[in-house]
Amino acid sequence: MSKIKLRDYQEKAVSDVIEYYDDIAFGGPDNIVIESSVGSGKSLIIAAICQAIPDEPIVIAVSITELIDQIAEHLDLLGLDYSIVKANREAEFDKNHRIQLVMAQTLYARVDKLDLNCSIFIRDEIQIEYETKRSNKILDKLKPELKVGLTGTIYDGTGFMLNNITVIKTIPITELQSKGYLSKVKAMVPRWSEKIDYSKVKSSGSDYNTVSLDEITNKDTFLNMAIDSMNALNAKSKKTIIFCSTIDQAENFTAKLKKNGYEVDLVHSKRNSKENDAVIESFRTGLPIKRIYKKGNQEDSLFEENEDMPICRALVNVMKLTTGFDVKDIALGVTIRPSTSRVLVTQAIGRLVRTHPDKPFAELLDLAGWTRQFGFFTNEYIPPRRTGNKEEDDKAKAELKDEAMPNLDLSLDSEEPEEINLDKYNLIIKELKEKEQAIID
Numbered sequence: 001m002s003k004i005k006l007r008d009y010q011e012k013a014v015s016d017v018i019e020y021y022d023d024i025a026f027g028g029p030d031n032i033v034i035e036s037s038v039g040s041g042k043s044l045i046i047a048a049i050c051q052a053i054p055d056e057p058i059v060i061a062v063s064i065t066e067l068i069d070q071i072a073e074h075l076d077l078l079g080l081d082y083s084i085v086k087a088n089r090e091a092e093f094d095k096n097h098r099i100q101l102v103m104a105q106t107l108y109a110r111v112d113k114l115d116l117n118c119s120i121f122i123r124d125e126i127q128i129e130y131e132t133k134r135s136n137k138i139l140d141k142l143k144p145e146l147k148v149g150l151t152g153t154i155y156d157g158t159g160f161m162l163n164n165i166t167v168i169k170t171i172p173i174t175e176l177q178s179k180g181y182l183s184k185v186k187a188m189v190p191r192w193s194e195k196i197d198y199s200k201v202k203s204s205g206s207d208y209n210t211v212s213l214d215e216i217t218n219k220d221t222f223l224n225m226a227i228d229s230m231n232a233l234n235a236k237s238k239k240t241i242i243f244c245s246t247i248d249q250a251e252n253f254t255a256k257l258k259k260n261g262y263e264v265d266l267v268h269s270k271r272n273s274k275e276n277d278a279v280i281e282s283f284r285t286g287l288p289i290k291r292i293y294k295k296g297n298q299e300d301s302l303f304e305e306n307e308d309m310p311i312c313r314a315l316v317n318v319m320k321l322t323t324g325f326d327v328k329d330i331a332l333g334v335t336i337r338p339s340t341s342r343v344l345v346t347q348a349i350g351r352l353v354r355t356h357p358d359k360p361f362a363e364l365l366d367l368a369g370w371t372r373q374f375g376f377f378t379n380e381y382i383p384p385r386r387t388g389n390k391e392e393d394d395k396a397k398a399e400l401k402d403e404a405m406p407n408l409d410l411s412l413d414s415e416e417p418e419e420i421n422l423d424k425y426n427l428i429i430k431e432l433k434e435k436e437q438a439i440i441d
Contacts, residue, residue, distance in 0.1 A: 004077055006048055007181075009171040010041055014048045016168045021053065021120065021146050029166040030146050033126060036170040037152040038350035039182045043067075045150065046122055047074035050082075050099050057117035059142060061104045063128045064324035071101055071124065085114065108134045111141045118142040123149045125323055127343055130162050152350060155383035157206030157341045159400045160393075163386065173353075174378050182353040184361045185333075185377055188417035190229050193367040194409035196222075198338050207341045210245045217336055217368070218249040226253070226336050226367050227260055232416040233365060236262055238331040239283070240314040243348050245337040247318050253336065254316045265289060266316035276320075282312040284327050322347045328354040331362055338368040342381070342400075345370050349377045365417055372408045376422070407432065 006014065013034050020032050036042050050058050062068060068086060075082050082099035084092035087106045100116055104123075107114070121142060126149030129135045139147070155161055176182040202212040216222060230240075244250035247268045257264040265283075267276040282289040288309035315321070322344060333352045339345055349370075352362035364370075364377070384396040410432075411425040412418060 004044070004048075006044065007041065009036075010045050010048065013045050013168055013170055014052050017049050017146075017148055018052055020166070024145055031149075031165055032147065032168060033149040033151065033154055033162065033165045034168045034170065035152070035154045036150055037173050037176065037182075037353075038347070039353050039355075040152075040170060040176060042124060042150045043071045043074040044077075046071055046124060047078045047080065049120075049122065049148065050075065050080055051078045053120065056119040057098050057100075058120045058122060059100045059102060059107075059116060059118040059144070060122045060124070061102050061107065061138070062124045062324075063104045064125065065103070066326065067124055067324050068101060068103060070324075070326070075099065075101070085110070104129065104134060104138065107138055111138055116142060118144045120144055120146045120148060123147070125151055127151045127153050127156070127162065128323065130156070153343045153346050155343065155381075157343050158397065159342050159383055160397075161383040161385045172378075172380060177353075177378070180355065183355045183359055185349060185352050186361055186363045187366055187371050187376065187420045188233060188363050189366050189371060189408065189412060189420055190225075190232075190415055190417045191409055191412040192225055192415050193229070194369065194372060194412060196369070198369065201338070203340070207339055207344065208245070213245050213338060214249055217245060217338065218252060222336070223249075223253050223256055226334070227256060229365060229367060229417050230332075230334060231260070233332065233363060235314070235332055235334070235365075238313075238363075239327070239329050240332040240334060241321065241327075241330050241351055242314060242316045242334040243322070243337045244316060244318050245339075249336070250316050250318045257314060257316070262314050263311050264314040264316060265310070265312040266318075267320050268318040269320065279312050279315070280321075282310075283315040286311065286313075321351065323350075325351055326354060327351070329356040329359055330354070331359050332365060333362065334365045335368040335370055339370070340373070342374055345374055346377065346381075371420060372405050375405060376420075 013036065017032060020028055024030050034045065036045065046060060060071060062071065068084065072082070072084065080099060081097055082101050083094040083097035085100055085102035085106055087103065095115065121139065121144035149165070154165065154167055173182065177184050196216065198208070198216065201216065202209040204210070242253070244253060247270055250266050250268055254264055254266045265279040267279050278290045288311050330352055333349065335348065349364060352364060384400070386393055405425060407429060408420070408425065411421065411428050
């Protein structure tokens with residue numbers, strides 16, 4: 001059996017899981033979540049758990065296609081046999097394997113037909129479908145003794161701790177950065193973007209209503225100023241990912257970027273999946289996009305690359321690449337999607353933190369008030385637990401804004417993007433509070 005040296009925090013996480021598993025017979029907790037940030041090696045932790053508990057049937061579930069192959073790669077590294085449950089990969093399924101690596105959507109559709117044994121159920125990026133109808137049906141059918149989740153965000157879209165979980169903490173993001181495991185991210189903000197008022201934008205669930213949001217962020221003035229800010233950071237020379245709120249906004253912004261000379265393309269849910277894949281592959285590799293065209297009901301094969309075909313160096317996306325998307329040399333993230341969801345913001349910024357030899361640091365061009373609303377990406381966030389008492393929960397929710405930087409625009413000197421200086425911001429806030437106090441006195 002292969003053996004790979006785990007980092008200290010990975011080794012401790014695996015050891016803690018084993019201990020919890022052994023304690024179940026004595027009434028210990030059976031719903032564990034490992035809090036482990038992007039880039040901390042969650043796939044290796046999962047594989048190591050499978051290796052450390054060699055005699056029990058294990059089901060590993062994911063909701064993002066890319067994670068299937070990422071986890072499979074680490075299971076291979078440890079020499080573990082496994083089977084895959086995923087649509088269009090039927091040849092890789094064998095119910096007799098101890099480890100089943102499953103696509104949650106596929107398992108949900110077939111859970112009544114598949115007779116899978118499961119003592120331990122492991123769920124990567126558990127925040128995506130925690131306690132949903134789909135996940136509950138799967139768990140009711142499998143009836144695992146121990147449930148193990150992994151995520152960098154142990155809270156829901158409103159900022160509250162996931163229900164009924166016991167948390168295994170691993171390592172802070174700042175320590176991962178100081179050890180060189182993650183890239184540092186510079187928050188770059190222009191003053192103009194901090195003057196935009198989103199207070200009248202309607203809400204939908206735990207986030208802004210995107211139709212209402214488009215009335216501000218899908219206008220020529222906003223999009224043109226966003227491009228000016230990108231140009232100020234020399235974005236044409238950087239591998240860039242751009243986060244949009246709606247398909248219409250994404251298409252408008254992509255068209256404007258192309259007119260400004262950007263090598264850009266977009267992915268979203270209404271595009272052909274193979275064309276989305278071709279765009280992502282170009283962005284990932286730096287090679288020309290392979291185009292797919294249709295004649296009637298027949299798809300042409302991918303035709304050969306040539307020098308005239310475009311390359312995607314700037315990738316515009318709508319809610320498709322915020323979690324589980326791993327391209328190490330992304331140097332710039334641009335957000336033109338305001339959000340009230342800490343989960344979405346944290347996961348999206350996580351796309352920038354992978355290390356790469358050609359990337360001494362990454363930049364976040366924050367044009368949507370993310371830093372103003374949630375503070376710095378590296379701030380430790382301790383989510384409150386819901387009490388069930390509305391008054392107490394509303395009070396706790398109000399206190400979630402303590403890390404916010406509401407007067408951020410006062411510390412910015414330029415309409416062009418500048419790196420946020422925390423010392424300067426704190427000094428300005430201190431002076432404001434002293435003036436307010438003087439007026440009261």
